[in-house]
Amino acid sequence: GAVVSQHPSWVICKSGTSVKIECRSLDFQATTMFWYRQFPKQSLMLMATSNEGSKATYEQGVEKDKFLINHASLTLSTLTVTSAHPEDSSFYICSAWDVVSTDTQYFGPGTRLTVL
Amino acid sequence: AQSVTQLGSHVSVSEGALVLLRCNYSSSVPPYLFWYVQYPNQGLQLLLKYTSAATLVKGINGFEAEFKKSETSFHLTKPSAHMSDAAEYFCAVSDRPGNEKLTFGTGTRLTIIP
Numbered sequence: 001g002a003v004v005s006q007h008p009s010w011v012i013c014k015s016g017t018s019v020k021i022e023c024r025s026l027d028f029q030a031t032t033m034f035w036y037r038q039f040p041k042q043s044l045m046l047m048a049t050s051n052e053g054s055k056a057t058y059e060q061g062v063e064k065d066k067f068l069i070n071h072a073s074l075t076l077s078t079l080t081v082t083s084a085h086p087e088d089s090s091f092y093i094c095s096a097w098d099v100v101s102t103d104t105q106y107f108g109p110g111t112r113l114t115v116l
Numbered sequence: 117a118q119s120v121t122q123l124g125s126h127v128s129v130s131e132g133a134l135v136l137l138r139c140n141y142s143s144s145v146p147p148y149l150f151w152y153v154q155y156p157n158q159g160l161q162l163l164l165k166y167t168s169a170a171t172l173v174k175g176i177n178g179f180e181a182e183f184k185k186s187e188t189s190f191h192l193t194k195p196s197a198h199m200s201d202a203a204e205y206f207c208a209v210s211d212r213p214g215n216e217k218l219t220f221g222t223g224t225r226l227t228i229i230p
Contacts, residue, residue, distance in 0.1 A: 003161060029207075032216075040126070043206065043220040044160075093159070105218065107159035 001114055002028050004096045006108035013084055021079045021111045023094030029074035030096035034105065039092040050077040084115040085112070118143045118209045122221035130229045135194040137224050139207035142188065147209045149190040150218065152179055154204040163205075166190060170172075177201070187220045 003026040013019050021031055036044040048069050049057040056069035062079045066088075068080040077096075081088055091112050095105040123138040141147055148167050152160040164175025171183040177200075181192045190207060204225050208218040 006159075041222075043222045044218075045220075046218065049217075095160075104162055104165075107161070109157060109159045 002026070002096075002098055002102070002104075002106040004093055004094065004106045004108040006092075006111050008111060009109065010112040010114075012114045012116065015085050016083055018080055018082045019084055019113060021081075021092055021113075023077045023079070023092075023096065023108055025075045025096035025098075025106070028096070028098045028101065030077075031074060032099065033071060033077040034095045034097070035069060035077075035079050036093040036095070038093055040091075040112070043061040044093060052077075052112065081113065084113070086115045089113055089115045118147065118211055118219045119191065120202070120207050120209050120219060120221035122205075122207050122224050124224055125222065126225050126227065128227040128229055129197045131199055132135075135179075135197045135201065136224065137192040137205050137226065138190065138210050139190045139221060140188050141190060143190045143211060144207055145164075147211065149181075149183060150204070150208040150210070151175065151179070151190075151192050152206045152208060152220075153177075154206065154223075156203075159218045197226075197228050199228050199230065202226055 005024045023038045033050040035047045038044045047062045050069045050071040052071045058064045070075040093110040095107045119142045121140045150165045152158045153165040164173045166173050166183045174180045179194045205219040206223045
């Protein structure tokens with residue numbers, strides 16, 4: 001199946017700093033990517049839909065100024081957690097939608113963010 | 117609004133026994149339903165999906181699921197469990213014909229007993 005990578009796989013940062021997470025679709029082009037957040041022992045919660053060349057669409061309750069999303073190319077979307085605080089510690093997962101070939105979302109392995 | 121309920125956060129079965137993971141959905145429109153599996157340190161992988169064609173859907177690794185509108189269910193089954201089936205399983209629903217805007221259940225951790 002298609003492969004989606006995320007980088008880094010884990011990151012520890014100090015409170016107040018910003019962290020960027022990359023999501024890449026390795027063997028297909030994705031005009032649409034999604035960013036999810038997963039708390040321990042809970043489900044994935046959709047944060048935002050990232051569209052190549054346009055602004056991201058955020059789900060209700062997600063602060064767009066805190067979670068900056070950029071989808072500058074058909075294979076790369078980035079999520080920047082700005083001025084991170086301990087409550088932002090979580091597992092962030094992206095997915096890329098192969099709408100052309102398989103109409104399936106392919107998920108990255110996730111990024112574990114810990115804010116001290 | 118759509119939602120998914122997965123009964124049982126943990127399920128344990130013996131190797132070779134039947135696997136049954138339960139999923140019930142709530143949707144105001146005809147749903148599109150999915151089962152994903154997540155192995156440790158890996159991304160979610162699509163097992164199978166229902167998109168209003170056949171109600172019995174066959175997926176990878178010997179899994180299948182049956183869409184029952186009257187019961188609003190989409191339970192996942194496998195006749196004979198294998199040790200490699202140990203993982204976290206997520207049911208998800210979408211109201212779009214395309215595979216987007218997924219709403220996930222809370223997941224079921226499947227443990228296989230040797």
